[in-house]
Amino acid sequence: MKNNIFSKLLDAKHRGRTGSFALVIISYIIIEALMHTGSLSSLFSSLLVPVTCYIVASIGLNMNVGISGELNLGQAGFMSVGAFTAVSVSGRLAPIMPNPIIRLIFAIVAGIIMAAVFGIIIGIPVLKLEGDYLAIVTLAFGQIIKSIITNMYLGFDDTGLHFSFVEKTMSLNPGGKMLLDGPMGATGVQRIANFTAGVILILISLIVVYNIIYSRSGRAIMAARDNRIAAESVGIDISKTKMLSFVLSASLAGAAGALYGLNYSTLVPAKFDFNTSILILVYVVLGGLGNMTGTIISTVILVLLPELLRSMQDYRMLIYAVVLIAIMILTNNDRVKTFFAGLRQSIFRKKQEGSV
Amino acid sequence: MEEKHKPVLEVKELGIDFGGLTAVNDFSMQIFDKEIVGLIGPNGAGKTTVFNMLTKVYKPSRGSIFFLGEDTAGKSVVEMSHAGIARTFQNIRLFNQLSVLDNVKTGFHDRVKYSNLSAVFRTPSFRKKEREIEEGSLELLKIFRLDTEAENLAKNLPYGAQRRLEIARALATDPKLLLLDEPAAGMNPQETEELMDMIRLTRDHFGIAILLIEHDMKLVMGICERITVLNYGMMLSEGTPDEIQADPQVIKAYLGE
Amino acid sequence: MDFLSYFINGLGLGSVYAIIALGYTMVYGIAKMLNFAHGDVIMVGAYVAFFAVNSFHLPLIPSTLLSVLICAILGVVVEGLAYRPLRSASSLSVLITAIGVSYFLQNAAQLLWSSAPKVFPSVFPSGGIALGDSTVSYLTIITIAVCVLVMACLTAFINKTSTGRAMRACSEDKGAAALMGINVNRIISITFAIGSGLAAVAAILLSATYPSISPTLGAMPGIKAFTAAVFGGIGSIPGAFLGGLLLGVIEIFAKAYLSTQLSDAIVFAVLIVVLLIKPSGLLGKVRREKV
Numbered sequence: 001m002k003n004n005i006f007s008k009l010l011d012a013k014h015r016g017r018t019g020s021f022a023l024v025i026i027s028y029i030i031i032e033a034l035m036h037t038g039s040l041s042s043l044f045s046s047l048l049v050p051v052t053c054y055i056v057a058s059i060g061l062n063m064n065v066g067i068s069g070e071l072n073l074g075q076a077g078f079m080s081v082g083a084f085t086a087v088s089v090s091g092r093l094a095p096i097m098p099n100p101i102i103r104l105i106f107a108i109v110a111g112i113i114m115a116a117v118f119g120i121i122i123g124i125p126v127l128k129l130e131g132d133y134l135a136i137v138t139l140a141f142g143q144i145i146k147s148i149i150t151n152m153y154l155g156f157d158d159t160g161l162h163f164s165f166v167e168k169t170m171s172l173n174p175g176g177k178m179l180l181d182g183p184m185g186a187t188g189v190q191r192i193a194n195f196t197a198g199v200i201l202i203l204i205s206l207i208v209v210y211n212i213i214y215s216r217s218g219r220a221i222m223a224a225r226d227n228r229i230a231a232e233s234v235g236i237d238i239s240k241t242k243m244l245s246f247v248l249s250a251s252l253a254g255a256a257g258a259l260y261g262l263n264y265s266t267l268v269p270a271k272f273d274f275n276t277s278i279l280i281l282v283y284v285v286l287g288g289l290g291n292m293t294g295t296i297i298s299t300v301i302l303v304l305l306p307e308l309l310r311s312m313q314d315y316r317m318l319i320y321a322v323v324l325i326a327i328m329i330l331t332n333n334d335r336v337k338t339f340f341a342g343l344r345q346s347i348f349r350k351k352q353e354g355s356v
Numbered sequence: 357m358e359e360k361h362k363p364v365l366e367v368k369e370l371g372i373d374f375g376g377l378t379a380v381n382d383f384s385m386q387i388f389d390k391e392i393v394g395l396i397g398p399n400g401a402g403k404t405t406v407f408n409m410l411t412k413v414y415k416p417s418r419g420s421i422f423f424l425g426e427d428t429a430g431k432s433v434v435e436m437s438h439a440g441i442a443r444t445f446q447n448i449r450l451f452n453q454l455s456v457l458d459n460v461k462t463g464f465h466d467r468v469k470y471s472n473l474s475a476v477f478r479t480p481s482f483r484k485k486e487r488e489i490e491e492g493s494l495e496l497l498k499i500f501r502l503d504t505e506a507e508n509l510a511k512n513l514p515y516g517a518q519r520r521l522e523i524a525r526a527l528a529t530d531p532k533l534l535l536l537d538e539p540a541a542g543m544n545p546q547e548t549e550e551l552m553d554m555i556r557l558t559r560d561h562f563g564i565a566i567l568l569i570e571h572d573m574k575l576v577m578g579i580c581e582r583i584t585v586l587n588y589g590m591m592l593s594e595g596t597p598d599e600i601q602a603d604p605q606v607i608k609a610y611l612g613e
Numbered sequence: 614m615d616f617l618s619y620f621i622n623g624l625g626l627g628s629v630y631a632i633i634a635l636g637y638t639m640v641y642g643i644a645k646m647l648n649f650a651h652g653d654v655i656m657v658g659a660y661v662a663f664f665a666v667n668s669f670h671l672p673l674i675p676s677t678l679l680s681v682l683i684c685a686i687l688g689v690v691v692e693g694l695a696y697r698p699l700r701s702a703s704s705l706s707v708l709i710t711a712i713g714v715s716y717f718l719q720n721a722a723q724l725l726w727s728s729a730p731k732v733f734p735s736v737f738p739s740g741g742i743a744l745g746d747s748t749v750s751y752l753t754i755i756t757i758a759v760c761v762l763v764m765a766c767l768t769a770f771i772n773k774t775s776t777g778r779a780m781r782a783c784s785e786d787k788g789a790a791a792l793m794g795i796n797v798n799r800i801i802s803i804t805f806a807i808g809s810g811l812a813a814v815a816a817i818l819l820s821a822t823y824p825s826i827s828p829t830l831g832a833m834p835g836i837k838a839f840t841a842a843v844f845g846g847i848g849s850i851p852g853a854f855l856g857g858l859l860l861g862v863i864e865i866f867a868k869a870y871l872s873t874q875l876s877d878a879i880v881f882a883v884l885i886v887v888l889l890i891k892p893s894g895l896l897g898k899v900r901r902e903k904v
Contacts, residue, residue, distance in 0.1 A: 071705065125889050132647060133888055136843045139836070140881035147878035166872055208476050215475035215482070216465060216489075223451045223462045229904055230449035233411060234529050235437035235466035244472065274836065278649075278712055285709045290453075317720040324713035325695050332702035404904070413904050445904070 017210045020293040021203070028199045035195075043307060051303050052198025053079075053260040058283040058299045059205045059292055060252025065281065066289035067213060068245035069225030071135040074122075074142030075253050075280045080272035081118050082111030082254030083261030084149055087186040088179040090262055092156055100192040107192075108201070108258040115254020118145070119247040127242045142277055149269040154180040185268040186261070193263035201259060205252050206292060212248065221245050286327060362425055363388050364533050364565045365410070365441075370419035372409060379405050380589040383419070387533065392559055392566045394580035394597075396573075398609060402589040403569045404446055407535050410567075411443050412436050424532060438466050442531035444522040446538050446569070452511035456502055459510050459521055460493040463528020468492075496524045499561070500554060516547045520554070527562060534558070536568040540575050548572055552579050577601065585609070618747040619869045620862060625753035627861020628760030629822070632815040633838030634845070634853035635767065636808030642784040642848035643804045646704065649711040650691065652835020653718035654809045658684045658816030659733065659826045660726055666734045673736045680813040688809025689802050697798065722828035733824040736817075756818045763811060764854050771850065776803060784848065837864075840884050846897020855895055860884075 031048065034040045057079055064072045086107035097103045122141045126134055153164045157176025164170050168182060180186055212218050220241045223231040232238060261267050283302055287295030305323075309316035330336050363386040370383040380402040387393050395403050408414040410421060412433050421428045423439055431439065442463075451459050468489050474482040497503040500520040505513060510521060519539055526534055539555070540548045552575055559566055570576050576583065577597040585592040585600060587609045593600060600606055633655060640648045658680045665676035695714050699707050741750035771777040782790040783800045791797050819834060820826050837860060845856025860880060867879040893899050 065705070071708075125885055129888060129892050132641075132847065133843065133892060133894075135647075136840065137885055137888055140840065140884050143836070143881045144878045147875055151874050166874055211476045211478060212472060215472070215486075216461075216468070216470065217472050217475065219454065219458050219462050220465055222454055222458075226451035226453050227449045229413065229433075230445065230451065231462070232433040233413075233437055233443055233445075233449075234463050234525060235434055236462065237434050274832075282709055282712065285705055289705070314724055317716060318724065321713045321716035321720060324716065325710050328702070328706050328710040328713065329695070329698045332699050332706050408904050447903075 016291065016293055017206075017214075020206050020210075020296060023293060023296060024199060024202050024206070028196075031195070043310075047303065047307060048195040049193050049198050049263040050260060051300055052195065052202055053256040053263070054280065054283065054303055055256075055296050055299045056198075056201050056205050056259070057253045057256035057280050058287070058295045059202070059209055060249040060256070061280050062284045062287070062290065062292060062295045063209055063212075063245050063252070064249035065284055066291070067218070067225070068221050068242060068249075070242065070246070071132070072138045072246075072249065073135050073274070073277050073281065074138035074140075074145070075249070076272040076274070076276035077138075077142035077145035078115045078118060078250040078253035079257030079260065079276070080145055080149055080269060082108075082115045082257030083267060083272065084152075084180060084186065084257075084269070085114040085254070086111035086258030087189050087261040087267060088154055090190065090192065091177065091179045091186070091188075092161070094190060100190070104192045104197060104262065107262060108197075108255055111254045111258030111261075112251045113254075115257070116247050116251040118254075119250025120243070122250075123243045123246045127239050127246060139274065139277075142274060146269055146273055149180070149185075150183050152180050153178070153182055183269065185266065185271075187266045189262065189265050189267060191263060191265055193259045198259055201255055202296070205255070208248070209252075209292065212244070217241060217244055282324065286324075361389070363422075364391075364424060365567070366422040367410070368420045368422070370406070370409060370416050370421065372405060372414055372417045378589060380409070380586075381418075383586070383589075383591055385584050385591075385594070387565045387567055390559055390563055390565060391582065392555065392568070392580050394576040394583040395567060395569045395586060396571075396576055396583060396600075397586035397592070401586040403586055404537055405589075406586070407443060407537055407569065410436075410535060411441055437529055437531075440530070440532035441535065442526035442529045442533070443535035444519070444526055444537055444539060446541070448515075448518050448522060450510040450518055450521060450525075452509065454510055455507050456510055456513065456521055457490075457493055457497065457506040460496050460524050460528050461489050463496075463525045464489045464492060465529075467528075467530055493528060496528055499557070500524045515542045516544075516551075519543065520551070523554070523558070527558065532564055534564055534566045536566060536570075538569055538571065540570055540572045548575055551575070555579055615745075615747055615869070618744050618749055619865050621744070621749045621757075622753055623862030623865035624858055625756045625822075625861070626865060627841075627858035628756045629815050629819050629834065629857075630838045630841045630860050631760050631854045631857025632763055632811050632818070633834060634842040634857045635763070635850065636811050637839050637842040638845070638847055638850060638853040639780075639804050639808050641842070642850075643780055644692075644696070644801050646696065646707045647711065647839070648696075648808075649708065649835075649839075650714035650718060651808065651812060652831035652833075652838075653715050653722075654684050654687060654812040654831070655816045655819065655834060656722060656826070656828060656831035657687055657718060658813030659820045659830060660722065660731075661813070662817050662820065663731060663733055663826060666736055676736070677814065677817055680817060681810040684813035684816075685806040685810040688805035688812075692802060692805040697801075719828050719832075726828065728828055730825040730827040733820040733826050735821070735824070737821050752818075752821055756822075759814065759818065760854075760857075763814065764850075767807075767850060776800070780804060837880070840881065843894055844884055844887060846891075846894030848898070849894070849896045852894055852896035859895075 035045065057075055061072060061075045064070055089110040090103055090107040093103050093106060126137050129137055151166045153168045153170065155162050155170060155172050155176055155178040157173040159173060162170040162172065220236045221244065223236055224238045224241050228238060283299040284295055286302065287298035306316050306320055309319055312319060365387040367383060367385045371381040372379050383406060395406065397403055405414065409416045412431055423441060428436065451462060468485050470482050470485050494503060494506065497506055500523060502517060502521055502524060505517065510518065513521060523536065523539065540551055543551060555566060556579055580597060582595065583597055583600045584594045585606050592609055593603045593606050636651050637648065640646060661680040661683045662676050665671045665679050691714055695710050696707060699710055737752045737755060741748040771780060779790065779795045779800050782793065782795055783797055787797050838857065841856040841860040842853045844860060845852025863883050864876055864880050867876040871879060887895065
């Protein structure tokens with residue numbers, strides 16, 4: 001029986017899934033241990049929560065780009081929606097809900113719901129389009145979301161919530177607090193996010209994503225990606241499946257944004273711009289389309305890389321750019337591909353021999 | 357045909373134009389229960405276009421298609437699949453990055469359903485239904501002798517096996533009518549021979565009607581009970597294999613003047 | 614009546630977008646790739662012109678020619694080093710590489726010329742033509758004229774020369790073009806050279822209008838022009854022209870009549886509406902998949 005479970009965890013289909021969970025849990029234990037012994041640098045500690053946020057957003061985007069095959073250039077927009085929703089909800093609840101953990105859960109759930117709602121609204125027009133046209137529309141929506149949040153003013157005082165748009169027209173009673181302040185974004189945010197919450201969020205994301213992938217809907221999503229016409233001919237409603245992966249991706253970005261927002265005391269809308277969307281896309285592509293473990297690894301490396309190169313100062317982003325180009329060229333080079341395929345085969349053969 | 361009851365498929369004066377060019381015109385046919393019917397004609401005669409109209413990939417410009425006695429006007433590709441028409445494609449269209457087994461499982465999409473929530477929480481009903489899908493798919497793979505390939509990616513199958521997989525996937529949707537677009541293309545004589553047995557078996561085992569496009573005359577004459585000949589988008593002739601082979605018009609269309 | 618002057622200013626801004634969009638659309642049409650680094654070529658063009666005028670005291674025309682030349686060479690080099698090895702790779706790999714090139718150019722510029730903005734010298738005659746209550750600057754008029762000239766030359770080049778014919782052949786079917794003896798790599802290089810040269814022209818017009826130049830100056834006009842190219846139907850040269858002009862006019866009108874802060878949002882919203890009505894852009898070709 002025990003043997004059975006192990007063989008199931010390690011068979012070809014589930015190996016990726018088992019690997020992702022193992023990677024996350026083991027890394028978490030090691031990092032927690034290091035933190036308790038005080039051997040983590042403050043720079044590294046400060047990056048823990050952002051890394052978990054980017055991992056969750058990347059897992060979501062990989063659902064969209066890798067599993068569903070749609071190029072999405074607006075993932076940061078959904079992060080933004082999640083972040084500013086969560087920050088506002090947390091700010092509003094702070095006086096009446098002192099427990100930070102419960103408040104964190106409420107704020108993240110609110111961020112997810114709001115991002116999902118935006119995902120549905122945006123998904124309706126986006127999913128009618130294909131290929132590069134779909135990509136540009138997600139880019140456009142990312143820009144629109146940024147513009148809108150940059151022009152939003154939200155505050156509350158003893159008379160309730162106050163909202164205005166484009167121009168700050170409201171004045172709050174004494175004791176009132178601005179939640180969103182236009183281009184200034186959110187200030188004075190209580191930092192209630194933490195690394196453990198981030199890791200839990202990653203694990204939940206992985207469970208949801210894998211369980212959808214290995215299900216009727218997951219097969220339909222991948223079938224629609226591989227061959228649209230054949231998918232329709234077996235009765236798969238393409239717009240439904242695409243919507244599912246799009247909204248799932250948006251929701252995870254919302255969760256990621258929520259946690260991200262609650263990790264800093266100030267947050268400006270400009271943080272979630274086109275460059276951030278591109279950054280997440282790079283994590284996904286380098287990690288491997290549809291490969292969640294790879295996405296986690298590449299996100300960690302690419303978030304840390306510019307920091308690790310800090311000693312190179314001005315040259316670090318230049319090196320980052322060159323590394324990016326070199327990886328793309330090398331991974332698409334036939335000779336390199338053959339080499340790695342051979343390597344993988346020889347390792348796999350050894351493993352098989354060992355298990356017999 | 358009077359001994360048979362209502363037709364599964366009834367096509368009346370079907371026609372389609374592409375930008376002023378008439379591709380198919382005045383095409384009518386009937387297919388009855390458990391029949392194997394051939395659709396033949398020279399290249400460019402409009403055979404695949406007929407398939408595309410029957411499955412609503414193209415919207416016909418004229419005429420009507422009745423399926424199981426119901427007018428199919430206004431239906432989409434997906435709705436035609438749900439109604440019970442399944443097909444294969446001339447240029448094979450498999451889900452290349454999915455396993456052979458998963459390709460067949462997609463055919464169950466509309467037959468065995470459960471919610472996404474029950475998938476996320478892996479509920480007992482999810483497990484039961486997934487088992488049902490898996491067993492049904494494996495059974496189909498066995499019939500088409502693909503069960504040993506179940507975990508391989510579809511794109512890695514040899515050509516002949518890919519064609520068989522397309523048929524298995526189409527059958528997984530539980531159709532009443534199966535359209536096969538050049539199922540023997542690219543197969544060697546031995547494979548074609550086996551395919552003929554499989555097509556007959558499919559009809560007998562699943563009790564469905566089959567309409568097939570094919571250039572291999574040995575296959576067409578060997579398994580079709582009736583044949584319709586298309587030339588320049590028009591119906592040239594219709595009848596039993598013997599009648600078609602003796603039809604001077606058909607011979608002229610195939611051999612030229 | 615300000616309407617007319619807004620309209621002409623819109624055409625002026627749109628002309629710059631159109632010239633940049635031509636680069637996007639030509640590269641897309643022939644190499645089938647989204648060249649995200651195109652915006653950064655504009656930035657390089659602006660700096661080259663800046664140094665030509667400020668440090669070498671060259672007049673406008675030679676400065677422009679120098680900038681065009683250097684950008685064209687840059688385009689060819691980038692294509693040869695970064696994109697050519699990926700000819701058979703997935704479009705996503707090419708996209709990421711283009712992003713890498715974009716990062717590279719921005720950061721190289723930052724190292725070479727620092728991130729502090731520089732003030733672009735005024736190289737065009739100041740003043741303008743009175744139009745009712747408001748004036749339209751000479752610069753705007755020159756910009757529109759340059760755009761029309763570029764468009765006319767490019768159309769003639771594409772339709773009348775053998776290289777232009779080869780480009781059209783490559784955009785239809787690269788494999789068939791190669792079989793007909795066309796050197797596809799050479800054609801792609803020429804396309805990059807033309808697109809990048811045009812980016813330099815746009816860079817000078819843009820920097821003259823907004824005289825503060827910095828290493829990230831190409832990003833926003835790049836995105837806008839890319840939008841314009843999609844708006845008009847990516848791959849279509851008249852589409853890029855039309856899309857650019859329309860985008861400029863919409864942006865200026867949105868700023869004037871609706872909201873300055875929300876003008877970008879309005880521009881992108883119009884794009885989305887257009888794509889929903891015409892999913893392949895205003896003048897784009899609808900490609901039907903053969904079943």
